[in-house]
Amino acid sequence: MKRFIERLQDVWRQHDSLVCVGLDPEPDRFPALIASGAAPIFEFNRAIIDATADLVCAYKPQFAHYAAVGAEEQLARTIEYIRQHYPAVQVVLDVKRGDIGSTAERYATEAFVRYGADAATVNPYLGTDSLEPFLRYEDRGVIVLCRTSNPGGRELQELKAPDVPLYQQVATLAAQRWNSRGNCLLVVGATHPAELAQVRALVGAMPLLVPGVGAQGGDVAQAVKNGQSADGTGLLISSSRAILYASQGADFASAARAATATLRAQINQHRTPAR
Amino acid sequence: MKRFIERLQDVWRQHDSLVCVGLDPEPDRFPALIASGAAPIFEFNRAIIDATADLVCAYKPQFAHYAAVGAEEQLARTIEYIRQHYPAVQVVLDVKRGDIGSTAERYATEAFVRYGADAATVNPYLGTDSLEPFLRYEDRGVIVLCRTSNPGGRELQELKAPDVPLYQQVATLAAQRWNSRGNCLLVVGATHPAELAQVRALVGAMPLLVPGVGAQGGDVAQAVKNGQSADGTGLLISSSRAILYASQGADFASAARAATATLRAQINQHRTPAR
Numbered sequence: 001m002k003r004f005i006e007r008l009q010d011v012w013r014q015h016d017s018l019v020c021v022g023l024d025p026e027p028d029r030f031p032a033l034i035a036s037g038a039a040p041i042f043e044f045n046r047a048i049i050d051a052t053a054d055l056v057c058a059y060k061p062q063f064a065h066y067a068a069v070g071a072e073e074q075l076a077r078t079i080e081y082i083r084q085h086y087p088a089v090q091v092v093l094d095v096k097r098g099d100i101g102s103t104a105e106r107y108a109t110e111a112f113v114r115y116g117a118d119a120a121t122v123n124p125y126l127g128t129d130s131l132e133p134f135l136r137y138e139d140r141g142v143i144v145l146c147r148t149s150n151p152g153g154r155e156l157q158e159l160k161a162p163d164v165p166l167y168q169q170v171a172t173l174a175a176q177r178w179n180s181r182g183n184c185l186l187v188v189g190a191t192h193p194a195e196l197a198q199v200r201a202l203v204g205a206m207p208l209l210v211p212g213v214g215a216q217g218g219d220v221a222q223a224v225k226n227g228q229s230a231d232g233t234g235l236l237i238s239s240s241r242a243i244l245y246a247s248q249g250a251d252f253a254s255a256a257r258a259a260t261a262t263l264r265a266q267i268n269q270h271r272t273p274a275r
Numbered sequence: 276m277k278r279f280i281e282r283l284q285d286v287w288r289q290h291d292s293l294v295c296v297g298l299d300p301e302p303d304r305f306p307a308l309i310a311s312g313a314a315p316i317f318e319f320n321r322a323i324i325d326a327t328a329d330l331v332c333a334y335k336p337q338f339a340h341y342a343a344v345g346a347e348e349q350l351a352r353t354i355e356y357i358r359q360h361y362p363a364v365q366v367v368l369d370v371k372r373g374d375i376g377s378t379a380e381r382y383a384t385e386a387f388v389r390y391g392a393d394a395a396t397v398n399p400y401l402g403t404d405s406l407e408p409f410l411r412y413e414d415r416g417v418i419v420l421c422r423t424s425n426p427g428g429r430e431l432q433e434l435k436a437p438d439v440p441l442y443q444q445v446a447t448l449a450a451q452r453w454n455s456r457g458n459c460l461l462v463v464g465a466t467h468p469a470e471l472a473q474v475r476a477l478v479g480a481m482p483l484l485v486p487g488v489g490a491q492g493g494d495v496a497q498a499v500k501n502g503q504s505a506d507g508t509g510l511l512i513s514s515s516r517a518i519l520y521a522s523q524g525a526d527f528a529s530a531a532r533a534a535t536a537t538l539r540a541q542i543n544q545h546r547t548p549a550r
Contacts, residue, residue, distance in 0.1 A: 064372075064374060064381035068381035068385045096374055099371055100424065101425060103337055106342070110342045110343045114342075114344075125398050125399070125432070127426070127429065127431060127432075131427075145373075145401070152405055159441065159444060160436065161435065161436040166434065169434060
């Protein structure tokens with residue numbers, strides 16, 4: 001099997017897209033027809049996926065949206081649906097796990113075996129032995145939180161530790177240590193474009209997952225300019241709410257497609273070389 | 276309803292115990308009779324709980340052990356069983372969540388509403404807005420990772436940030452900011468007794484969840500001496516594998532009781548005043 005980063009490179013090229021759609025289902029925002037079905041979360045996701053799959057490089061289901069309502073089975077069905085119908089598109093399970101080694105092994109089993117995700121997000125606070133059970137899955141991607149998109153992210157991540165900010169220490173550990181198998185990536189929020197440039201300078205071609213455009217207000221042009229790798233790829237730019245709920249009417253899927261196409265075009269315009 | 280810390284104080288006194296038993300089920304280590312049942316994880320947990328409930332202050336189910344095998348329903352039944360039969364004993368859901376605010380709201384719903392836990396563990400890397408949705412549940416406990424018990428914990432947590440180590444910054448944020456409703460606690464591993472004393476000095480009477488005795492090798496006497504609050508309480512000393520798998524034979528429950536009683540006695544011997 002190809003490795004995660006090779007699969008990403010394939011789909012970046014085939015779909016000419018760095019867009020990652022976050023699958024964060026919020027049943028109160030579903031159109032009435034979907035909300036009344038037997039498996040509304042899966043049906044909503046399926047409609048979004050069918051409407052957007054040729055325009056994206058990845059989907060990113062956010063675990064809390066399933067766990068809060070006991071919808072693990074609909075999460076599994078969603079991932080299986082993508083795998084079956086759109087095998088080129090990568091699935092990033094956004095779980096942000098972080099635990100001691102023996103426990104992290106079980107979390108890696110959950111993400112990569114139970115759910116069969118191509119990649120998973122993890123938290124670096126517990127260090128190498130908490131990441132290693134994920135990294136041992138050589139064909140999967142392990143995406144470490146570095147500089148998150150939310151306001152409180154600065155409280156620890158920007159602390160000088162001791163000379164450079166903590167998030168840069170994380171980026172350096174990722175580049176020099178955690179990426180020994182070539183399957184480590186980082187999360188850097190689009191809400192911090194300067195930090196995105198700093199991280200890019202530290203990690204070479206390592207792909208970055210970039211949330212924070214759309215509802216959180218990050219600027220697409222700056223994210224692309226500061227975050228792309230030398231060949232104009234290297235990014236998964238993630239948007240969730242602005243795509244999923246572009247319309248809450250019966251046209252939600254076509255509205256999601258239009259929003260995805262717009263985001264892809266905005267991104268491609270700022271890539272080097274421009275598309 | 277009483278608040279989490281008041282409920283802890285009640286059970287510390289009633290059971291004369293600072294022991295928290297980690298419910299980390301490993302089906303390959305179950306005795307044959309349990310392993311062959313229809314809901315083996317729940318049955319194993321129930322036997323452990325019935326054998327130990329009067330000797331403990333809390334149970335701490337570790338989420339990965341359920342999530343890796345799709346046993347969410349057995350996790351829910353376990354928590355419900357404790358609630359029904361041993362209402363004084365507190366339930367700490369060990370999930371180590373950490374995500375942006377809108378997502379953290381869903382994780383708080385999962386822990387406190389779906390599973391009905393008394394407290395949950397969370398990761399501080401994303402800062403205040405990632406913790407606030409948990410802290411808003413004023414009657415529940417929010418237990419923030421500070422200095423974890425595992426080897427890799429030092430990589431970020433001991434970085435000077437910039438003058439004092441990161442874990443002390445976390446302890447200070449917890450004491451000065453996150454504890455405004457009196458429901459914030461910290462995780463500090465027994466494998467780092469000097470750091471336990473440092474954190475105790477920073478946080479006053481705030482209770483600390485202390486993993487790392489038993490299989491991870493932390494010393495009980497030092498953990499108690501360095502970690503207890505002025506009145507000889509303030510700790511949940513957690514042990515999982517050394518209790519759950521004290522015997523893998525048919526006598527596993529009585530062996531777990533004996534191991535729990537021994538740990539309680541070791542702890543109480545070093546409390547001030549000694550019990």
